Amino acid sequence: MNAVPMGNESATRITPGNALRPEDIALEVRTGLAKPTEDVAEYALRLGDDGLILAQRLGHWISRGPELEEDVALGNIALDQLGHARSFLTYAGGAWDKTEDDLAYFRREHEFRSAAIFEQPNGDFAATIARQFIVSYYQFELYRRLTESSDATLAAIAAKAVKEVDYHRDHSAQWVLRLAGGTEESRTRMIQGLKQMWPYVAELFQDDELTTRLAETGAAVEPSSLKADFDRLTGEILAEAELEVPDGPAAPGGGRHGRHSENLGYLLAEMQVLAREHPGASW
Amino acid sequence: MNESKGPEATTDRNAWGLWEVFVRSSRGLSHVHAGSLHAPDAAMALRNARDLYTRRNEGVSIWVVPADAIAASDPDSKGSFFESPQGKDYRHATYYTKSEGVKHL
DSSP states (O other): OOSSOOSSOOGGGOOOTTOOOHHHHHHHHHTTSOOOOHHHHHHHHHHHHHHHHHHHHHHTTTTTSSSHHHHHHHHHHHHHHHHHHHHHHHHHHTTTTOOHHHHHHSOOGGGOOOOHHHHSOOOSHHHHHHHHHHHHHHHHHHHHHHTTOSSHHHHHHHHHHHHHHHHHHHHHHHHHHHHHTSOHHHHHHHHHHHHHHGGGHHHHTOOOHHHHHHHHHTSSOOGGGGHHHHHHHHHHHHHHTTOOOOOSOOOOOOGGGTOOOHHHHHHHHHHHHHHHHSTTOOO | OOSOOOHHHHHOTTSOEEEEEEEEOSTTSOOEEEEEEEESSHHHHHHHHHHHHSTTSOOSEEEEEEGGGOOOOOGGGHHHHHSTTTTOGGGSGGGSOOOTTOOOO
């Protein structure tokens, strides 16, 4: 018989595989094995802030989902996003001698680099699904390409993240189809949710000096280069759901440069209060 | 778990149906009952099962079955259902002695 115990594996036999953990990145940063350039750190900060803010938003659904199962699904997605954020922020912090916690808890609103869509309020379940739909299709295209980054750490974080975001994509698409094809009420809400979130799509695909500089070195991906695939793939789902791609003017973006809506201030106040009240506290 | 679902449970369109989840922990093993969950349809049941029952690396394959579709033995008829084999040792191979001349069995 096989020497390896089989069946009924307990939680102590977890094999995380080669998945890169934030702790591994922290170690590499501390020992000087990995050191981001100023530009790469700025870029990692953007991606990390996207995940962090989204995780905080999604966490609010726990105990409030339409069913217990959906609480868990959104909670899982939130934790995935938080995991990506921890890796990106840990790496970014390597340029400025800061930890992930320094960056998450002790920066002010104008120092956050997340795009506006991530801080949009949850709204009803359909609005949250609309936000998830946009964000996960965007993140999938981004991480898929970032796995080939010339920066080895960014590439490794993306390789882990892309598989998780692929599932987030599927989760949101399944719900778009069901809400659109459900009752008159659910369809109305889905249309409303998409209309509410779509103005924030444009900002995700805007290039700027930083992304252009980094794309030249092969470290980053030009956001505009993701748009065609995003349009095609989200378009396929929307067509299947017999929904129109919402049109209308794009919302002013400025998140990448620290300009945020009033939504972020409230979110940060809640997210940061404990760490600021009790600096250095741990479990 | 054993109480039968009343008809109102299946006709209530606002409630998600109950699904039984079977997870195979690795290649070569059977699917084993892991638990149950609520979902609006099979595709979502699979996804909910993935979130609820395989988040600690427990599985390589999942089956979901509508709870209604499972016919279960009646726990009250344990005697007539399961006690009959008792005393019938001849149904086990170990009951028999090896015949002479049989070298490999």
